Amino acid sequence: MENNVKHRIFLTLSILFFLSFSALSASEGADSAEDSFDFSEVMSHHLGDAPIFPLNFGGHKVFEGEEGFDAEHFDVFDDHGKKYHFLGGFDMHITKRVTMMWIASFFLFIIFIPAANLISKNPKRVGNKFASCVEAFVGYLKENVVDSSLEHHGHSYYHYIFSLFFFILFCNLFGLIPSVGELTVAGSDFLVSLGVISATPHSLHTFGEIWSGITPTGDIGVTLALASLTLLIIYATAFSYQGISFVAHAVPKGVPIPLWPLMWVLEFVVTHIARSFALTMRLLANMTAGHVMILALLGFIFMSQSYIIAPVSVLSSVMIYFLELLVAFLQAFIFSLLTTVFIGTVMHRH
Numbered sequence: 001m002e003n004n005v006k007h008r009i010f011l012t013l014s015i016l017f018f019l020s021f022s023a024l025s026a027s028e029g030a031d032s033a034e035d036s037f038d039f040s041e042v043m044s045h046h047l048g049d050a051p052i053f054p055l056n057f058g059g060h061k062v063f064e065g066e067e068g069f070d071a072e073h074f075d076v077f078d079d080h081g082k083k084y085h086f087l088g089g090f091d092m093h094i095t096k097r098v099t100m101m102w103i104a105s106f107f108l109f110i111i112f113i114p115a116a117n118l119i120s121k122n123p124k125r126v127g128n129k130f131a132s133c134v135e136a137f138v139g140y141l142k143e144n145v146v147d148s149s150l151e152h153h154g155h156s157y158y159h160y161i162f163s164l165f166f167f168i169l170f171c172n173l174f175g176l177i178p179s180v181g182e183l184t185v186a187g188s189d190f191l192v193s194l195g196v197i198s199a200t201p202h203s204l205h206t207f208g209e210i211w212s213g214i215t216p217t218g219d220i221g222v223t224l225a226l227a228s229l230t231l232l233i234i235y236a237t238a239f240s241y242q243g244i245s246f247v248a249h250a251v252p253k254g255v256p257i258p259l260w261p262l263m264w265v266l267e268f269v270v271t272h273i274a275r276s277f278a279l280t281m282r283l284l285a286n287m288t289a290g291h292v293m294i295l296a297l298l299g300f301i302f303m304s305q306s307y308i309i310a311p312v313s314v315l316s317s318v319m320i321y322f323l324e325l326l327v328a329f330l331q332a333f334i335f336s337l338l339t340t341v342f343i344g345t346v347m348h349r350h
Helices: 002-032 039-047 096-121 127-174 182-193 203-208 220-249 255-305 307-343
Strands: 051-053 060-063 076-078 082-087
Touching: 002 096, 039 255, 076 220, 082 127, 096 127, 096 203, 096 220, 127 307, 220 255, 220 307
Parallel strands: none
Antiparallel strands: 060 082, 076 082
16 A cells, blocks of 8 residues: 555656656747757746746836836736837836745635535544645644754744745745646647647646746745744744843843943844845755756756766756655745744743
């Protein structure tokens, strides 16, 4: 029974990786037939962010051909075949990472709301496998992350830590799932080439842009925002438990008076900012490095165009892909654990 489960898991992950490779081939294969393989372009397409839906406050549209139109320095959009960009105002364009965060959040809602309803009906009853799986994850985080670090003070932080863990986890995992949108468009284009349909519907192109398959946590804006929330909670917790005396109690006892001003800056300001910066860069680097390695290994196939290199690159990429699945869980756990530990350090005076 266990072997069958392992085989199914392996088969599922292998299919996901094959689809990832297909997505890369679909997006780059057509160009490689005519032009030389450009690795930087591949990296930019699969890792870089880009605006999808325009959103500007206070600016005005400048269409192509009008005075002031500059496609090199502004984000260009299309309006029924007419290219334009916004001039002035404040840009808040919806990007690929934002839509992927929306998708991750949507799946969080459809998974955890039904699970919470099932569990809350009868908390002492053993639920089905779905509810039991969710309860096992939450129970593990409660006991081994929050309660172990905050002791009897952890109840107030369950909601934030649980939300933080699962949001990061889903963002990490959705970055490993093939670009559903690009595969849908590629499949539709294939049907067009066979003459089955006349043209790819515009709605599919929009869906392809929305579900881009990009990793939200591979952007410093996302990781910095999450770390900034942690920084705010650290200071809020410190003042909540220690009061205004936290300003003076930030420096440990026994520090010589001449060193006290320097130590206060280090302990009250620099230490907590450095911790948030470490959270930002750790998650960003780990969620970017694996994708870069996979793209680089698959890129060798297009650069060498050798049947000898292809199986080696694919096998190596499969191994990295499985490692990335572990990293997705590990980084969500580490971010949540360190957040809890940092909160716990400011609850009481040194």
